[in-house]
Amino acid sequence: MSSLRVYLADAAATQQLGQRLANVVGPGCIALSGELGAGKTELARAMIHGLGYQGRVKSPTYTMVEPYETPRLLISHWDLYRIAANDELQALGIREQSPNTLMLVEWPERASDALPPVDLSIRIEHQGDGRSVVLTPGTSTGEQWVAGLPGSTEMPLGPRPPDANKTR
Ligand SMILES: Nc1ncnc2c1ncn2[C@@H]1O[C@H](COP(=O)(O)OP(=O)(O)OP(=O)(O)O)[C@@H](O)[C@H]1O
Numbered sequence: 001m002s003s004l005r006v007y008l009a010d011a012a013a014t015q016q017l018g019q020r021l022a023n024v025v026g027p028g029c030i031a032l033s034g035e036l037g038a039g040k041t042e043l044a045r046a047m048i049h050g051l052g053y054q055g056r057v058k059s060p061t062y063t064m065v066e067p068y069e070t071p072r073l074l075i076s077h078w079d080l081y082r083i084a085a086n087d088e089l090q091a092l093g094i095r096e097q098s099p100n101t102l103m104l105v106e107w108p109e110r111a112s113d114a115l116p117p118v119d120l121s122i123r124i125e126h127q128g129d130g131r132s133v134v135l136t137p138g139t140s141t142g143e144q145w146v147a148g149l150p151g152s153t154e155m156p157l158g159p160r161p162p163d164a165n166k167t168r
């Protein structure tokens with residue numbers, strides 16, 4: 001299955017995508033990439049709330065990992081931006097997640113080979129005033145998640161994207 005691209009016109013559209021993802025995901029690993037301020041935490045937060053966690057979801061910028069318990073799943077939300085060495089990840093237990101855990105990983109490229117297989121890679125980029133998002137399954141599990149998104153061949157989440165060639 002190929003990648004799915006969606007345009008998110010504003011933060012509300014990002015939250016809506018997070019909600020929709022929450023309805024289809026299960027245990028596994030989702031990599032969230034994109035530059036500082038792209039919206040990785042915003043999307044992760046919407047997924048965590050969509051999965052039923054009602055408390056505050058803060059960015060794991062300093063703690064590197066924040067755990068959540070939802071009715072259906074355990075979640076570990078990672079931000080590896082400040083990770084210094086793979087040893088640090090092992091110490092934080094990145095390889096010792098319970099089988100019922102969904103890992104949401106910001107800055108996955110900093111983990112090199114410490115991550116389990118990534119089921120779904122989500123890349124967020126600035127486009128105009130909004131964001132362009134590409135979801136790429138990495139496993140058959142990830143393919144099932146993407147296939148389960150409503151109208152996954154065309155998922156309108158806001159007005160049409162601005163012309164990508166237009167200068168800002
Ligand atoms: N589709 C969108 N269109 C416009 N703004 C958005 C959109 N989605 C999110 N934002 C805004 O972009 C910012 C994203 O911040 P966020 O902390 O989620 O970024 P991040 O990718 O996690 O950055 P970092 O790498 O620092 O952790 C927020 O201010 C949010 O309101």
Ligand SMILES: [Mg+2]
Nearest residue numbers: 040041059106
């Ligand atoms: Mg973040």
